[in-house]
Amino acid sequence: MAQPFNPSKVKEKEKKRVLNAKQINLKQFSKLLVIAPFSIEDFILCTPAIAALKDAMPPEGRITVLVSDDVLKVSRGCKYIDRALLIRSINPFAVVSTLAAVNAAKYQLVISFNQDLLTAVMTGAATFAKARVAYAVKDEKSLYNRLHNLLLYSNDTSQHKIIKYLNLARFIGANSYDFIPKLSIPGEDFAFAKDFLRKNNITGSDILVGVHPSSKNGKKRWSIGKFQQLTNNLTDKYGCKIVVFAHKDEHVRLNEYMVVTKKKAIVVDTDDYMKMAAISRFLYCFVCNETDFMHVFAPFTNIVAIWGNTDPEENRPAGQHNEILTSPDGNADSIPVSAVTDAVGKFISQNERA
Numbered sequence: 242m243a244q245p246f247n248p249s250k251v252k253e254k255e256k257k258r259v260l261n262a263k264q265i266n267l268k269q270f271s272k273l274l275v276i277a278p279f280s281i282e283d284f285i286l287c288t289p290a291i292a293a294l295k296d297a298m299p300p301e302g303r304i305t306v307l308v309s310d311d312v313l314k315v316s317r318g319c320k321y322i323d324r325a326l327l328i329r330s331i332n333p334f335a336v337v338s339t340l341a342a343v344n345a346a347k348y349q350l351v352i353s354f355n356q357d358l359l360t361a362v363m364t365g366a367a368t369f370a371k372a373r374v375a376y377a378v379k380d381e382k383s384l385y386n387r388l389h390n391l392l393l394y395s396n397d398t399s400q401h402k403i404i405k406y407l408n409l410a411r412f413i414g415a416n417s418y419d420f421i422p423k424l425s426i427p428g429e430d431f432a433f434a435k436d437f438l439r440k441n442n443i444t445g446s447d448i449l450v451g452v453h454p455s456s457k458n459g460k461k462r463w464s465i466g467k468f469q470q471l472t473n474n475l476t477d478k479y480g481c482k483i484v485v486f487a488h489k490d491e492h493v494r495l496n497e498y499m500v501v502t503k504k505k506a507i508v509v510d511t512d513d514y515m516k517m518a519a520i521s522r523f524l525y526c527f528v529c530n531e532t533d534f535m536h537v538f539a540p541f542t543n544i545v546a547i548w549g550n551t552d553p554e555e556n557r558p559a560g561q562h563n564e565i566l567t568s569p570d571g572n573a574d575s576i577p578v579s580a581v582t583d584a585v586g587k588f589i590s591q592n593e594r595a
Contacts (some may be wrong), residue, residue, distance in 0.1 A: 244302075245463065249345070251452045257422070258370060259371045259372040259390070259391065259492065260390065261391075261410050261450065262374070262391050262393075262413050262414075265350070265372060265391075265413045265414055266414065266582060267294065267297035267298050267302075267350075267413065267414050268297070268298065268299050268444070269299075270298060270299075270302065270349045270350050271299055271301055271302050271303065271349070271465065272302070272303055272305070272317040272346060272347070272348050272349050272350075273294060273302065273303070273304045273305070273348065273349070273350050273351075273352065273505050274304075274305050274306075274307065274343065274346075274348040274350070274351045274352070274364070274368065274370070275291060275294070275304055275305070275306045275307070275315070275353075275354065276290075276306075276307045276328070276351070276352070276353040276354060276355045276360055276361075276364065277306045277308050277312060277354055277355060278312075278354055278355050279308070279309040279311070279312065279329050279355060280309075280311070280312075281311055281312055281315055281514060281533045281536070282532075282533040282535075282536040282556075283354075283402060284308070284312045284315060284316070285315070285422045285424060285536045285537060286401075286402040286403045286406060286422065286536060286559070287354050287402075287403075287406045288319050288422050288423040288424060288453075289303065289321065289403055289406070289407055289417065289419055289420055289421060289422060289423060290323070290354065290403075290407045290409060290410040290415070290417075291306070291321050291322065291410075291423070291542075292319075292321045292417070292419065292423045293407060293410045293411070293415035293416070293417030293419070294321075294352070294410050294415045295321040296321075296415070296417065296540045297410075297414060297415040297417075297560060301546040303323040303324070303562065304321065304322055304323050304324075305323065305324040305325075305343075305346065305348070306320075306322050306324070306325050306326070306514050307325075307326055307327075307328035307339065307343075307360065308325050308326070308327065308328065308329075308333060309327070309328070309329040309330070310327065310329065310330050310441060313325055313327060314513065314514060314515060315424075315514050315515060315537070316349075317425060317427055317515065317554055318424045318425055318426065318515050318518070319423050319424060319425075320328075320423070320425060321423055322502070324393075326338075326342060327339055327570070328360055328363070328364070329357070329360065329461060331510055333412060336363075338426055340363055340364075340366075340367045341367075343364060343367040344367040344368070345453070347368075347369075348368055348370050349370055350370050350371060350372050350374070350413075351364060351368055351370045351372070351373045351374065352373075352374040352375070352409065352410070352413070353373070353376075353389065354406055354409065356375070356376065356378055356385060358384065358385050358463040358547035360536065361375075361384075361385050361388045361389070362384070362388065365388045365542065366479045367499050372390060372391050372392055372410065372413075373388065373389040373391065374389065374391045374392075374393070374412065374413055375391075375392060375393070376392070376393050376394075376405075377389075377392040377393065377394045377395070383447070384455070391412075391413070393408065393409055393412045399552060399554060399555055399561075400554075400555065401420075401554060401555055401557070402555060402556060403420050403422075403559055404420070406419070406515075409505065413556065421540070421559060421560060421561050422536070422539065422540050422560075424518070424537075424540045426519045426522065426541070430515045430516045430518070430519040430574045431519045431522075433511070433516045433519060434516065434519035434520045434523065437509070437510070437520055438520075438523060440563060441507050443482060443507075443523070447482045448479055448480060448482065448525055448589055449481070449482050449484060449523055449524050449525060450475055450481045450482070450483055450484070450488055450524060450525055450526055450527075450528065450585060450589075451485075451520075451521060451524045451526070451527040451528065451538070451542070452468060452471070452472065452483060452484070452485055452486070452506075452527070452528045452529070453484075453485075453487065453496070453527070453528070453532060454468035454469075454485065454487075454495070455484045455488070455491035455494035455495040455497075456488045456491070456494075456500060456530045456532055457490070457491060457494065458530070458531075458532075458548060458549075458580075460549055460573070461530050461531045461532075461548075461549030461550070461551075461573055462530045462573055463530055463547045463573050463574055463576065463581075464574050465494060465497050465498050467574070467578050467581075468498055468528075469498060469501045469502055470578045471528065471578050471581055471582060471585075472502045472505055472506055473502075473505070474578065474582045475582065475585060476505045478582070478586070479585075479589050480568070481500070481585075481589070482507065482527075483505055483506040483507065484506070484507050484509060484520065484524065485499070485506045485507065485508045485509060486509050486517055486534060487508070487509075487510060487512070489512040489585050495508070504591040505532075510550065514537050517534070517537070517538075518537050518538060518540075518541055518595035520539040521537075521542045522541045523541065523543045524538075524542045524543075524583055525542075525543065525585075525588050525589055526542060526543035526544065526584075526588040526589075527542050527543070527544055527545070528545045528547070528581060528585060529544070529545075529546060529547070530546070530547050530548075530573055531546060531547075531548055531549055531551065531553075531573075531575070532558065535563075536558055536559075538558075539555040539558035539559055539560055539562070539563065540559075540560070542562070543562040543563060543588045544558045544562065544563075544564070545563070545564045545581060545585055545588075546558060546563060546564070546565050546566065547573050547576050547581060548565055548566060548567045548568075548573060548576075549571065549572070549573040550571035550572065550573075553565050553567065564584045564587070564588075566580055566581060566584060
């Protein structure tokens, strides 16, 4: 049960706060609260930092992560998380319940990988941890900065998000250089994937390639026509079976793609990220634009990413099993079908799943 507000206790706990990151020895912290990124792709890129924190804690140490509705289901695939609670939700009762749980748990350390001000205010009111750690925002007088007593200042150089998140963990002594996202497939999702393969007569001898042709981001996407041509190339040249992935709000573009390819492509009958990730384990590779799918699937398969006008070094899928295709004009649709066909063919010729 949450304790009533007591100003004298607040002052007493303020005196015990850690004032320097070098004072932190994570082996002395058994309860850690992490405010995770709210987007699925950023959450996945943050999991190496969460793993580093867990590894630096004592064996009995437990990490609770505050997440959004979107991230909640994906968070169950990270074994370094002991408990996930909703802090950004369309259900206000879930948020109130989370704040009560945070207040009752008496977390010793709060680390934020998310610069959402409202979340910082709510958790600041619910916790009196020895240290609240975050990246500083540029406005040094901001309320966000004042809510955190240990701030890491960024030098604004271009770096991959995984490194950025890991640097915040290293700031307090979690010194890991493991850059691989920490995501695994829960048993029920793996069972779903096996059932999907069985229902669609897909066997281990099939050359299975995944595509995401229906992205709605016009500045970053390849055209539907090119995805249709790629599908024809892969089925005709390599005898591939094509598996199609889509977000739940992409049905219009998905239907446009399927008008031409319905006899050559199989649509995945779920929009659950971990179930789709389980299916991706059976792919030779996955072809997409710059979307969250490439991060969800990267731990499990080879990625062929058709890149738009952003810097791939900041947000490319992690790991060695990927091919990033860019164009001189920064337009994803300028990349020829032949280049994507060849990139997929490379993984097929290697006869190697990630």
